[in-house]
Amino acid sequence: MKLSLVTSLLMSTCLAVPIHERNQQALKPFDKNSPYTRKHHDPYDHKVDSVGQDLEPLPWRNGDGATMLGPRNREREKQNPDMVRPPSTDSGNLPNMRWSFADSHIRIEEGGWTRQTTVRELGTSRELAGVNMRLDHGVIRELHWHKQAEWAYVLEGEVRITALDTEGGSFIDDLKKGDLWYFPPGHPHSLTGLAPNGTEFLLVFDDGNFDEESTFLLSDWLAHTPKSVLGENFNLDPEVFDALDPADKYIFQGSLPGSIDEEKPRGRGVKKSKLQFTHKMLDQEPLNTTGGQVRITDSTNFPISKTVAAAHLNIQPGAIREMHWHPNADEWSYFISGRARVTIFAATGIARTFDFQAGDVGIVPKNMGHFIENLSDDEPVEVLEIFKADQFQDFSLFQWLGETPKQMVVDHLFSQDKKAASQFLREIESAEKDPIKAVLTDDELDNIHFEM
Structure with a gap:
């Protein structure tokens, strides 16, 4: 009995030792010069590139805060240092304004894939929705159309587009990195990967509720039309349509296309569209600023683009997209490269800071003040600012x-x-x-x- 009592007392003593003390000792030691320590003081809230400097953010700010003891996702924390340790100027509640395509579900098809960022993924993305799509060489995004207008930016590779206008004019063009296309609502079109490695592009639709899964597909329509009607429409025996491919091809491997001249239709009644559905954005003469370059494409230089305007920004290391706001539309930003922080001012003392890197989408609601600051000392930030508007508009705080x-x-x-x-x-x-x-x-x- 005495031995049992002693054993019990020893076990009780062991259990009484504070577990958090052991966890604290196991934490990674930090350099005394790290900005994420109790002793670090920065009353001016300078930027910190936790990714570039390989730092582990902790919620210490000017002596306040503490270490983190519970479960953690350290890589996500490193990507979002201003969430872990917000600037002292952040205040109040603001809905989430950031989403990463890395968190979007990918639909995998034959020779390609697609993923989307809509109001379902990012609740503040009400005016625009985005789709990131990949097509390998000769892979086709099926002939289709949709209710919304489609604006696109080629991220890599080469792509061929086809379209038809309301007057029956056909359009074919080959595009490369930095080129755009725009299809008004209801205009039928197709996309084909061209380069040896195909293509990848960003699609933007002028409705945050857009769903890439709900477009009007050619094969889907024919599969849901009586074959007798198909025969009447195309002056063929209905039996011909017994050989139709399965419905909903969506993304599939097609034949490798020849040149535009070889492929363009030449039948009776075929005519060329009077509309220009494409634009070479990166071939525009840029506006050179003290900290980078700006290219703006809207209906003034790309007339068909009536509902989407955009700016392409190159923000050099140590530079900042100045404090400004947009009076006519929400900003839907897509970060192509680099790392940046954005503080959004929502009036009535409300402000929140978000961090962004390649593949991220950011929202800034109309009229809310903000900036884009390059976090890196050696890498530029490349970003698209996209708007549901016919013209790009902004107000500069400095100019005002x-x-x-x-x-x-x-x-x-x-x-x-x-x-x-x-x-x-x-x-x-x-x-x-x-x-x-x-x-x-x-x-x-x-x-x-x-x-x-």
């Missing part, structure tokens, strides 16, 4: 303040500090818009302060 009476600006922002007011007014004196700004280094800022 530069074109506002100086005393009005001072009374709003620096009424109690003449030196700060003088510095600020000097910087906005030239109100010239600079959509992507090169950010000054600490040495450059010191020189400015010294000159003043």
Whole structure:
């Protein structure tokens, strides 16, 4: 009995040891210079590239916070450092504005695949929906049409498109990386992978409720039409249609196409469309800014694109897409490369910061102020800003303040500090818009302060 009592007491003592202490000791040690420690203080909320610097984000901010003891997804935390440790300026509640195509279900077909980001995946994606599609060499996205307009950007490879307009004019074109196409609602079309490795592209539809699974397919329609009617429509014996391929081919391996001249129809009544369904976005002359390049494509230079406008941005390392907002449509962003953070200001003291990398989609609702800051010191950010609108429109905070009476600006922002007011007014004196700004280094800022 005594031995049993001693054993029981020893076991109780072991069980009483705080488990969290053992977990704390097992945590990865951090460099004292890491921004994710209790002692690190940053009252200005500078950016941190946790991926590029291989840092493990922790919820420490200016002495507040604690380590993490429970289950974790460290890779996701590293991709979202401003979720783990938000800037001190974040405040209030804002719906989720970020989705990664990596989290979207992939439909796998013969020689290709597709995945989508719609309002079902991202609840704030109400105005636009996106589809990422891959077609190998000679693989066809079946002849089809849909209720929504389709805008597309070629991400890699080459693709052939065919379309028919409402006057019976046919259109065929071959596109490469950086080219666009646009099909108005109801216009029938097809897509075929061309390059040795086929193609991959981003499709954008002017309705967040769009569903890639609910398009009007040629094979599906014929399969659900009486063969007697098919015979009457095409002046053939109904028995001919006993040989129809199965319905819903959707994505399938087709014959390798020849040149456009070899493939274009030549029958009686065939005519060429007067419409231009394609546009070479990356061949446009860019707007060169201090921190990158901008190309804008909307109905002013791509007339058929009546419901979708877009900007292609190249944000260099150490640069920022300036603080701005869009008055006419929500922004639907697709990140092609690089890493960035975006803070969205929703008025009434509400702001939230999101992090993005290649393959991510971001939403910024109409009129909400925001910026796009490149997190990396050596890699540019390439991003598409896409809008359900016929024209691209934005307001620059810098330009607005530069074109506002100086005393009005001072009374709003620096009424109690003449030196700060003088510095600020000097910087906005030239109100010239600079959509992507090169950010000054600490040495450059010191020189400015010294000159003043």
